[in-house]
Amino acid sequence: MNVLLTGGLGFIGFFVAKSLLEKGYNLILVDNINNYAGKINVIFKNQRLKELQKIYNNSKKKNYYNFLKLDLTKDKDILILEQEIKKISGIDITIHLAAYAGVKYSLKYPEKYIKNNIIATQKLLNLVNKKDFISKNIIFSSTSSVYDGNPLPFKEENCITNFLSPYSYTKFCCENILKTYHKIYNFNVVILRYFTVFGPYNRPDMATFKFFYNLLKSKPIYINGKDISRDWTYVESTAIATINAINLFKNNNNIFEIINIGSDNPIKVIDYVNLIFKVANKETKIVIKDYNPYEMKSTWADITKAKKLLNYNVDNNNLEYYLKKTFENLKKYIL
Numbered sequence: 001m002n003v004l005l006t007g008g009l010g011f012i013g014f015f016v017a018k019s020l021l022e023k024g025y026n027l028i029l030v031d032n033i034n035n036y037a038g039k040i041n042v043i044f045k046n047q048r049l050k051e052l053q054k055i056y057n058n059s060k061k062k063n064y065y066n067f068l069k070l071d072l073t074k075d076k077d078i079l080i081l082e083q084e085i086k087k088i089s090g091i092d093i094t095i096h097l098a099a100y101a102g103v104k105y106s107l108k109y110p111e112k113y114i115k116n117n118i119i120a121t122q123k124l125l126n127l128v129n130k131k132d133f134i135s136k137n138i139i140f141s142s143t144s145s146v147y148d149g150n151p152l153p154f155k156e157e158n159c160i161t162n163f164l165s166p167y168s169y170t171k172f173c174c175e176n177i178l179k180t181y182h183k184i185y186n187f188n189v190v191i192l193r194y195f196t197v198f199g200p201y202n203r204p205d206m207a208t209f210k211f212f213y214n215l216l217k218s219k220p221i222y223i224n225g226k227d228i229s230r231d232w233t234y235v236e237s238t239a240i241a242t243i244n245a246i247n248l249f250k251n252n253n254n255i256f257e258i259i260n261i262g263s264d265n266p267i268k269v270i271d272y273v274n275l276i277f278k279v280a281n282k283e284t285k286i287v288i289k290d291y292n293p294y295e296m297k298s299t300w301a302d303i304t305k306a307k308k309l310l311n312y313n314v315d316n317n318n319l320e321y322y323l324k325k326t327f328e329n330l331k332k333y334i335l
């Protein structure tokens, strides 16, 4: 089976790519290696690229694998992608993870989010729609951020739209574009709404990375609101759920599903930080600040649908173990 994965050198994309290669899928991986979230993020992306090449080199059965450094907002790059896809006679599943993902940065640079989230998605869909060698099966990464203002735990059918950031509205816009493409052009669509993912090579603009960073540098850790909580979700569980979504397309030709990928286990940020202290065997000062108006106070995923449709299984008893794995990885880059 041929898979096109966008954003494949990103934090979640890497674990999805790794698993796809290990499972023997043919893979075209696209990423423009942007410098969002600074130098260390570019180092992470290049390191992930090396690791993927190693996995591929070590695999016994050589499937097709190619990484293309392309920018989905550029028509000339979309043409290059089209030529590449022709070489392997088509794509069965597109997994679209490429995006600008941070909430805070989106307030400062909303146009980047409109370009890299909405326009890039539209250009990708144009390609999928026009070409009969690409199946119209698409998995799209959305976010818990679309839920602000809805009752907890968040259920997929909740429909209050109360966006707190350009990031959230660009993701919700993409969800709606996909809904239209499902209705008008018969796209099969699975939208996965991820909830605060953490793990090795954690995206450096995210809280988990910042907490480890400040701890290791003996700087204070800032928490925006004393009761703020998150449904922390381990990155490899997120990747497994994403890959399991591929099965939904088998023998099914009229799919439009929105599925939460969280942990159904909200934990206060302050308790999470204390767990990080325990795992790292080190402490630093915690400073509680005011809530940020652009951040949700709490997230909590109802994962009934993920369990039913994706065989999704979260392991909430081992948070400490997963934080340890994250710590062991991040400390190599932070120290």
Ligand SMILES: NC(=O)c1ccc[n+]([C@@H]2O[C@H](COP(=O)([O-])OP(=O)(O)OC[C@H]3O[C@@H](n4cnc5c(N)ncnc54)[C@H](O)[C@@H]3O)[C@@H](O)[C@H]2O)c1
Pocket (backbone or CB within 6 Å): 006, 007, 008, 009, 010, 011, 012, 013, 030, 031, 032, 033, 034, 036, 045, 070, 071, 072, 073, 096, 097, 098, 099, 100, 101, 116, 120, 141, 142, 143, 144, 193, 194, 195, 196, 197, 198, 203
């Ligand atoms: N990490 C989370 O907790 C989380 C939560 C909810 C949703 N998501 C969504 O999941 C997806 C992956 O998130 P992530 O944390 O891995 O982010 P990430 O920034 O690490 O990965 C995104 C990748 O997309 C690439 N990219 C961006 N614009 C591109 C373009 N125009 N052309 C080609 N490549 C481009 C970037 O270089 C990056 O490697 C995103 O769509 C994000 O919105 C993530």
